[in-house]
Amino acid sequence: xxxxxxxxxxxxxxxxxxxxxxxxxxxxxxxxxxxxxxxxxxxxxxxxxxxxxxxxxxxxxxxxxxxxxxxxxxxxxxxxxxxxxxxxxxxxxxxxxxxxxxxxxxxxxxxxxxxxxxxxxxxxxxxxxxxxxxxxxxxxxxxxxxxx
Amino acid sequence: xxxxxxxxxxxxxxxxxxxxxxxxxxxxxxxxxxxxxxxxxxxxxxxxxxxxxxxxxxxxxxxxxxxxxxxxxxxxxxxxxxxxxxxxxxxxxxxxxxxxxxxxxxxxxxxxxxxxxxxxxxxxxxxxxxxxxxxxxxxxxxxxxxxxxxxxxxxxxxxxxxxxxxxxxxxxxxxxxxxxxxxxxxxxxxxxxxxxxxxxxxxxxxxxxxxxxxxxxxxxxxxx
Numbered sequence: 182x183x184x185x186x187x188x189x190x191x192x193x194x195x196x197x198x199x200x201x202x203x204x205x206x207x208x209x210x211x212x213x214x215x216x217x218x219x220x221x222x223x224x225x226x227x228x229x230x231x232x233x234x235x236x237x238x239x240x241x242x243x244x245x246x247x248x249x250x251x252x253x254x255x256x257x258x259x260x261x262x263x264x265x266x267x268x269x270x271x272x273x274x275x276x277x278x279x280x281x282x283x284x285x286x287x288x289x290x291x292x293x294x295x296x297x298x299x300x301x302x303x304x305x306x307x308x309x310x311x312x313x314x315x316x317x318x319x320x321x322x323x324x325x326x327x328x329x
Numbered sequence: 330x331x332x333x334x335x336x337x338x339x340x341x342x343x344x345x346x347x348x349x350x351x352x353x354x355x356x357x358x359x360x361x362x363x364x365x366x367x368x369x370x371x372x373x374x375x376x377x378x379x380x381x382x383x384x385x386x387x388x389x390x391x392x393x394x395x396x397x398x399x400x401x402x403x404x405x406x407x408x409x410x411x412x413x414x415x416x417x418x419x420x421x422x423x424x425x426x427x428x429x430x431x432x433x434x435x436x437x438x439x440x441x442x443x444x445x446x447x448x449x450x451x452x453x454x455x456x457x458x459x460x461x462x463x464x465x466x467x468x469x470x471x472x473x474x475x476x477x478x479x480x481x482x483x484x485x486x487x488x489x490x491x492x493x494x495x496x497x498x499x500x501x502x503x504x505x506x507x508x509x510x511x512x513x514x515x516x517x518x519x520x521x522x523x524x525x526x527x528x529x530x531x532x533x534x535x536x537x538x539x540x541x542x543x544x545x546x547x548x549x550x551x552x553x
Contacts, residue, residue, distance in 0.1 A: 282391055
């Protein structure tokens with residue numbers, strides 16, 4: 182079998198990634214479901230790089246003129262799905278981190294104020310009634326500017 | 330009597346924050362007391378220690394979360410400390426502490442909130458002036474927010490409006506989100522003019538922030 186260099190490179194790359202995926206699984210970085218998904222992706226990539234003709238019927242049934250078009254289209258779909266998954270994961274992580282940091286910040290501040298109460302002079306909120314903006318004689322008519 | 334808390338988000342502002350804190354009046358007519366609360370947003374230059382030296386209460390984010398998140402934390406902390414009025418002020422001297430009295434007067438006269446606005450003159454870098462105008466127009470077109478300077482975060486509001494105003498944005502978008510929420514909630518929001526001060530053209534809202542804010546405006550309009 183006389184394989185072009187790019188096919189050999191793609192095959193070696195898929196093998197390396199399959200090994201890296203298995204190593205990550207053994208380090209408990211993800212579960213069996215993720216292992217199966219990623220190994221399937223690398224196997225598919227390795228197979229398609231060695232036997233590109235095997236996918237020709239699929240390409241023709243999808244009315245794609247060249248096998249390369251099939252690879253590009255499938256690659257774009259897979260990449261899009263992965264990026265979307267990553268976006269969701271990062272956004273969720275950010276929200277959790279923010280909530281954690283903010284809660285801890287308030288907790289530490291209150292602990293510090295309890296230890297050194299001298300800096301705190303404001304009275305607790307519950308001890309007095311909230312002043313009303315509409316009460317009293319002053320009205321918004323004395324205000325410069327307009328309402329948003 | 331009313332208590333106010335000045336909330337200052339700060340990240341690596343050890344050089345300037347002490348000067349700003351020294352200038353903040355601790356007593357004003359109509360107010361029992363003004364607390365100063367600095368939210369150290371993951372600084373690595375001793376900003377928190379500098380603020381403490383000037384008698385400020387310091388709350389520290391262990392990691393940098395952004396100006397919006399820092400002000401959100403600071404506002405919640407101020408309310409826990411019993412503040413009736415919450416004031417937001419920058420740590421770098423862009424917001425003159427001397428204007429605090431003018432900012433608070435409208436609230437004591439019956440307004441729900443008041444914010445400062447800067448003149449879009451030569452003191453403001455060209456690109457930022459253009460960006461500010463564009464974002465102001467976008468906020469007006471998309472939400473009907475009529476404010477001369479939507480990006481100026483020198484603001485004061487009654488703490489009872491916090492549930493209505495509580496923004497989700499952790500970045501500079503919070504300033505616009507706050508105005509949008511106020512508009513939707515029907516708050517009486519006024520504004521006062523302050524001098525335009527830019528001490529560091531590379532700090533604060535930049536071009537990428539402007540793009541993000543515009544993207545968020547579109548998202549809030551389209552998705553909610």
